[in-house]
Amino acid sequence: MTPLQHVLPVAAAHGEAMAAITKVVHSTPVWLRQTQTWIHTQVDCTPSNRIESHVVCERVINLDQFPVQHLHRFAEAPTLERLYDRSLRRLGLRRHLGYLARVARQVGAGVIHSHFGDVGWADSGAAAAADTRHVVTFYGYDMSFLPRQRLWRDRFEELFGNVDLVLCEGPHMARCIVDIGCPEHKIRVHHLGVRLDRLPFRPRQWRPDEPLRVLIAATFTEKKGIPYALEALGKLRGHADLDITIIGDAQENDESRAEKARILAAVDKHGLSRQVRMLGYQPHASMLWEAYQHHLFLAPSVTSRDGATEGGAPVSLIEMAATGMFVVSSRHCDIPEVIRDGRTGFLAEERDVDGLVDCLLRAVREPQSWREFLNGGRVHIESEFSAIVQGERLADIYESVAERKPRD
Numbered sequence: 249m250t251p252l253q254h255v256l257p258v259a260a261a262h263g264e265a266m267a268a269i270t271k272v273v274h275s276t277p278v279w280l281r282q283t284q285t286w287i288h289t290q291v292d293c294t295p296s297n298r299i300e301s302h303v304v305c306e307r308v309i310n311l312d313q314f315p316v317q318h319l320h321r322f323a324e325a326p327t328l329e330r331l332y333d334r335s336l337r338r339l340g341l342r343r344h345l346g347y348l349a350r351v352a353r354q355v356g357a358g359v360i361h362s363h364f365g366d367v368g369w370a371d372s373g374a375a376a377a378a379d380t381r382h383v384v385t386f387y388g389y390d391m392s393f394l395p396r397q398r399l400w401r402d403r404f405e406e407l408f409g410n411v412d413l414v415l416c417e418g419p420h421m422a423r424c425i426v427d428i429g430c431p432e433h434k435i436r437v438h439h440l441g442v443r444l445d446r447l448p449f450r451p452r453q454w455r456p457d458e459p460l461r462v463l464i465a466a467t468f469t470e471k472k473g474i475p476y477a478l479e480a481l482g483k484l485r486g487h488a489d490l491d492i493t494i495i496g497d498a499q500e501n502d503e504s505r506a507e508k509a510r511i512l513a514a515v516d517k518h519g520l521s522r523q524v525r526m527l528g529y530q531p532h533a534s535m536l537w538e539a540y541q542h543h544l545f546l547a548p549s550v551t552s553r554d555g556a557t558e559g560g561a562p563v564s565l566i567e568m569a570a571t572g573m574f575v576v577s578s579r580h581c582d583i584p585e586v587i588r589d590g591r592t593g594f595l596a597e598e599r600d601v602d603g604l605v606d607c608l609l610r611a612v613r614e615p616q617s618w619r620e621f622l623n624g625g626r627v628h629i630e631s632e633f634s635a636i637v638q639g640e641r642l643a644d645i646y647e648s649v650a651e652r653k654p655r656d
Contacts, residue, residue: 270643270650271300273320273357273380275348275371276364279305280314283467285532286440286563287363288314293441293639299646302355304348313531320351352378358650359383365390366400369407376410381649385415385438386425388559395428396555405429412649417560418582424559436645439585441638442566444630447536451572451622454543454615460488463542463573465495465535465564468508470552472496473578473599475514477546480604482518488612492524493542495535503554536567544611545573549580550598561586566633569593569625574618576607586633592625 272294280288291301302318311319322330325347333346348371352360360375361383362368368384375382384407394400408414408430415438416422422435454460462481466472474494481490498508515524530538539545545568549558560582569575569586575593577583578600587593594610596603611618631637 269298269300270359270646271302271355271357272359272361272646273302273304273348273352273355275304275360275362275367275374277305277367278307278309279303279316279319280310282310282313282529282532285314286442288316289441289443289635290639290642291316293443293635294643294646295640298643300355302351302357304351313533318355320347322347325350346374346377348374349377352380359646361385361646363387365404365407366394368411369403372407372410381412381652382410383413383415383645383649384411386421386559387417389556391416391421391424391428391559392551392555392557401428408434412652413645415645418585420582420585421560438642438645439633439638440560440563440566441633441635442563442570442629443635444570445636447567447570449570449572449626450540451619451626452543452574453618454574454612456488456612456615458489459491460544460612461491461493461542462544462546463493463495463539463568464546465538466547466562467496468498468504468511469556470503470507470554471549471556471558473548473550474507475510476548476550476599476601476604478511478514478518478520478524479601480548480608481523481546482514482520483601483605484608484612485519485523487609490520490523492520493538494524494526495528495530495538497528535564536571539568539571539573543574544608545569545575546577546604546608547575548578548596548598548604549583550578551580557581558583566629570629570633572622572626574611574621575625576604576611578604586628587625588628592621592628 274291276287294301303316304320306322308321329346357380359381360371362371363385365384365386414425414430414435416425417440418437422437425435426432464474464477498504515521547565551557558581565586575587577587577595578598579595580598587595589595594607596607
């Protein structure tokens with residue numbers, strides 16, 4: 249067993265009664281963006297008979313979509329505390345040091361769980377002030393983009409010295425976190441789960457006499473590889489009629505707006521204007537409804553020019569495979585952990601348009617093989633990416649971390 253496969257001792261086996269519920273404070277700046285459903289899933293699917301979850305945030309949006317029982321908003325803090333914490337933030341220092349620590353103490357938290365590495369660094373002082381164990385999950389840009397800056401390399405060195413445990417989505421991401429300075433014994437691979445009870449398995453079957461309905465769903469950023477997907481579909485047009493749906497849009501920054509311009513240009517360049525519907529951002533439920541109307545999910549992620557990556561794998565890939573949709577993606581980060589090339593879907597190399605075309609052609613030329621692929625994909629997701637199973641495993645992690653010896 250390698251250090252990256254290290255398994256922490258669990259506090260109790262499943263089914264055994266716990267002496268007390270472990271209280272966990274989740275820290276995230278915004279609760280919750282539509283593109284971060286996986287954070288809500290982690291909070292919602294840890295077993296309530298073992299874990300009491302609280303959320304501390306600065307801003308609240310989409311609460312109707314992502315309800316949470318114990319929500320603590322920074323706006324509720326006393327005026328002097330808000331002024332103090334905001335002064336620290338303006339100086340580029342800690343975020344909500346006093347408020348987060350106070351909430352953790354008040355609820356008797358055993359663990360503060362920070363979502364994203366930069367949030368974890370900002371929270372480390374609060375964890376120490378509250379004498380609370382600290383778990384940080386890295387998700388992507390915090391592992392691939394931020395460490396390109398010396399400031400963040402120094403900050404992460406500080407974080408890794410103090411944090412109790414770092415979680416990540418897969419072995420590729422774990423190796424990358426080691427490369428930026430985290431001791432291997434502090435890293436635990438923990439797959440993100442999806443709500444399989446809300447993702448009925450309806451294996452798609454495409455007939456050559458009907459249009460191939462292809463779904464692309466992602467924020468318009470370079471790492472999503474959408475222009476490569478459109479170029480590949482342009483080359484596929486002679487082999488199958490296409491109906492293409494794109495869900496997503498640009499963020500409020502120049503890089504994302506530039507990527508949207510490249511996407512629109514690719515639609516025009518490859519003559520796909522009549523085949524493409526662009527729906528913009530959609531609520532998660534609407535995206536899933538669209539998913540069931542499509543045959544194939546295309547998500548060829550790439551490493552962007554500024555070094556940004558998926559880190560692990562897009563949760564949308566897990567969800568689409570779970571529903572019974574055929575998936576074509578790329579050998580990027582931990583995507584091969586989700587989609588097993590040639591067994592549950594097809595993978596091309598990054599930025600390899602001809603490779604993507606080959607994957608798509610294999611799919612449309614062998615529709616009789618889809619059922620075997622899709623059945624295998626669902627079994628794999630049920631085994632490794634079920635939110636309920638992963639919620640129990642996350643509870644094991646929290647209990648184990650909380651029961652370590654107090655800080656000196």
